[in-house]
Amino acid sequence: MYSYQSLKRSIFIAFCFPLAMACKENPETFAIHSPISPSDTDPVTFTLRRIGGSVSEVKLFESVSDVNSAGELSGTTAETEIQTWNSPSFPLTFTKTSGYGSNKLVTYRFQVKGNNKTYNHTVTFATRPYPVTNQAIPVYVVGNQDKVMNLVFIPDTSMNSRMDLFFSSVGSQIDSTFHQEDWVRRFRGSYNFFINPVTAIARDFNSGLPHGLPSNSSNLSFAQGRVILHFHDIRDQAGGGYFSAEYYVRGTMLHESGHSLYRLADEYDSNDASHWEESVFPNNWDNRSDAEAAAPSYSKTAADVQKMGTRDWYRICNNLCPMRSSGRPLNNHDEPCKMRILYTLLQRASN
């Protein structure tokens, strides 16, 4: 295990050997398209929003490929610049009024310049119908499935007659949950989002029955997160690698993706909660002294250590930690969870 003492030593060394690093603010932005899963004829609007920093120029490029039933690409067009913004005023939007056609994989790239830095948001999505049989449909993908976190949104059968609501909910969840939480949204290259082409059955925890898995579940085992979005008023549950959520809730999405993507443990006060201590960057500790020793690494003190329930489980995060609550509201992650998230994203990208 990597000790907090070692971490603190590294930080101390950093003070002894200061780096010639400019103390300036770089631009931070995030990108999305709408509708998230367009049909062949749907106009598509691309949006870039700013979190902070100064942006001097933004360019938007696109490239389109044909995709066949085996997922093979052909006829990929050269990347074309479709819009430029000088001295932009945010949010930036551009609408492609003609649809992209069927069996297409579209890649767009926002090139953002500011503070002598240039970076890119490169996002790929498929048009509907997606021809790759029984595979999760990419609706917002940014990297190789083996290198980033993959989350599949699955429609519950209650969404059968409300598929437009399902598609718009997926877009909202990406934009209002993953692009809303302060820490998570900055990792633009870390999350692939998919829609499953077949339904599942979300079941009430109190029924004692597990979720009914989708028929193509064997094609979804590559994903770290699989969420069944539903229209019911049920007590949501997680099991067998699937969790359920009402289509509109943000807090549950953040809490459960905390479990499934980063292995964050629960932080609420219940003896029945899911507690464990990760060997690297935990957010639960099984004894108070270890938690107190870890606290300074997170700019916390021993006074921030709180016991959870009556058993020996301890946390350092503040009371608003998303792993401490669930449901509708969305709060920001605190330092221990942030370090755990960073660790898992780097681990995923590095291996």
Place this chain on the structure above:
Amino acid sequence: MKKHIPLLIIILVSGSFLTSCGQEKDKSKKEVETAVDKIDSLKGKFNPSATINPSSSHWAVHAYFDGRQYTIDTSFTDIRAGKLPYIQEEKTSMPFAVKYYDANGRLLGQYSIENPTSFRSCEPGKEAVKPGVISSFEILLPAIEGIQKVQIVTGGKEVKIFSLPPLRREVKSDNTNSKPGSTNIN
């Protein structure tokens, strides 16, 4: 396993220096920029292909739990696209650990997950877990050569050990749509 640690230290280091600049607010921004740049350099491209790539695939083995004992159906083995979705651990920490060994009993890797036979609901003040109620589940393994034995450990105790049949890389991903209760939305 520990290759990420130096980067995390660099992130903390750069953040610490910025704090010394008196720009506390910029600290986390610099931390994030360093990490995001690193991830951007590693993330690669999305691959839509449904074809199994032997260097990037994982095994699934069917397992059953009758409330007391685990049974493994090694006649069913499925190879699937994508690397094992779980993080490899030096020390497993979650309730259900899967450890795999070569013919000489050498540990090739291990990971841990929530108990796949249970489901839970995160709601403070209410019953949170239905233990041991899922009777059928899958055990995933990396599609690498040499895995001979697989051990399941729960609560720190071995509850099952089984042999894995030789790897069959020619098996394709499952494209059937035969389970009842599912509707194709595409």
